[in-house]
Amino acid sequence: MLFNLRNLLNAATLRKSSKQLVQHFRSGQPTQTNVNLKGRDLLTLQNYTAEEIKYLLWTASDLKQRIKDKGEYLPLLQGKSLAMIFEKRSTRTRLSTETGFALLGGHPCFLTTQDIHLGVNESLTDTAWVLSSLTNAVLARVYKQSDLDLLAKEASIPIVNGLSDSYHPIQILADYLTLQEHYGYLKGLTISWIGDGNNVLNSILMSAAKFGMHLRVATPKGFEPDPNIVKVAEEYSKEYSTELFFTTDPLEAASGTNVLVTDTWISMGQEKEKAERMKAFQGYQITMQMGKQAASDWTFLHCLPRKPEEVDDEVFYSPRSLVFQEAENRKWTIMAVMVSLLTDYSPQLQKPTF
Structure with a gap:
């Protein structure tokens, strides 16, 4: 034995x-x-x-x-x-x-x-x-x-x-490939995350600065990303000389951005929190009105599946939306x-x- x-x-x-x-x-x-x-x-x-x-x-x-x-x-x-x-x-x-x-x-x-x-x-x-x-x-x-x-x-x-x-991480690789195909480059782009401080945002925080991309993040109070991950992202931002900005105001986060990104407000396993989350995320829906705050060439990403409260049909099915190219690139x-x-x-x- x-x-x-x-x-x-x-x-x-x-x-x-x-x-x-x-x-x-x-x-x-x-x-x-x-x-x-x-x-x-x-x-x-x-x-x-x-x-x-x-x-x-x-x-x-x-x-x-x-x-x-x-x-x-x-x-x-x-x-x-x-x-x-x-x-x-x-x-x-x-x-x-x-x-x-x-x-x-x-x-x-x-x-x-x-x-x-x-x-x-x-x-x-x-x-x-x-x-x-x-x-x-x-x-x-x-x-x-x-x-x-x-x-x-x-x-x-x-x-x-x-x-x-x-x-x-594999979702974010598809996102970056999609943006590179659309814009022809990544360095200098500004990404604005409008939504929950979840796993998708964490992966952007771990990588965007490495391409020289700026990141603006809007999350409701109490739904911020992990502070330990934020600390690492801040170090990357200093190392690669990029902007990293956090706010609770979606319009402020969208200001001057190239890419508006969101995700589900209620991830698998959070169904019991639906009522609380729907209330907290009021005003976070991505619309053409929000897009007016962005750069003239702004585009939209979502890892899918999408709910209408996260982004309205006008944006989701518009030429600015890259979601189906993004899905293929997975x-x-x-x-x-x-x-x-x-x-x-x-x-x-x-x-x-x-």
């Missing part, structure tokens, strides 16, 4: 250390772009440098042009499998990941709480070890960020955050993430302007 226990502990140490070695050495190997993300986790964009995030967007743009526009077949993930753990329902995250991974020749495996109940019918550590031996990567859409952190610690394969209560950006974490692929097309 003691011998078996010692072997298990040694195996755990080997898994952890080998993963750390892969991340340490491969992330430093020179490539065409001097960026190599193979073997990395994607838990939050806080862990990625500006150049690494730009590399992901470059790869997404490259794959979109080669596959969609040029009709090339790129089986870059042939023979690889992906475990998709979903504690929360999803349309875009599930379909973009399943179709994208399959389009690249890989095999996605969808797992709900009916199939795998994290930390209940099997410990997170055991789950991480088993999935590491059966698949090449895990995308997990969960409630607790700590579950993702533990999976990443114990697994020897890349773990990707498909959404947690703290962050939604596919190309998650494909870029998987290709970057699982292969040595380098983009073939010219690097976009960021």
Whole structure:
């Protein structure tokens, strides 16, 4: 019994250390772009440098042009499998990941709480070890960020955050790709967040300044983002010389902005707070009237699904709305993430302007 226990502990140490070695050495190997993300986790964009995030967007743009526009077949993930753990329902995250991974020749495996109940019918550590031996990567859409952190610690394969209560990094990659396609650049743009201090906003706070983008945030009193995340964002703002502004006045936040962004006011698990939240967010609906405060070239983003109280139909279905292009780009950006974490692929097309 003691011998078996010692072997298990040694195996755990080997898994952890080998993963750390892969991340340490491969992330430093020179490539065409001097960026190599193979073997990395994607838990939050806080862990990625500006150049690494730009590399992901470059790869997404490259794959979109080669596959969609040029009709090339790129089986870059042939023979690889992906475990998709979903504690929360999803349309875009599930379909973009399943179709994208399959389009690249890989095999996605969808797992709900009916199939795998994290930390209940099997410990997170055991789950991480088993999935590491059966698949090449895990995308997990969960409630607790700590579950993702533990999976990443114990697994020897890349773990990707498909959404947690703290962050939604793969959504923000799609947002940035959409803005880069529309404006032709990102540096110097001003983003205005009008809504709840939630996981989507947290991911913008962890990344916008790295592109030289300014951020103006309006949240009702009591619905501000995590102060620890704000502190990190303030440090980024100083480092990259960008503006970071917080207010409770949506019109003030919208002033002079290029991009108006919002999200649901009531996230999954907050249904009991609906009456309180609907009252607190009065005046936060994005309308053309609010758009008059913005720059002349303003556009609108929403990660969907959208409720009319968050943004009216006039804005949502207008030419200023990029929401459906944004939704499609969830596919190309998650494909870029998987290709970057699982292969040595380098983009073939010219690097976009960021």
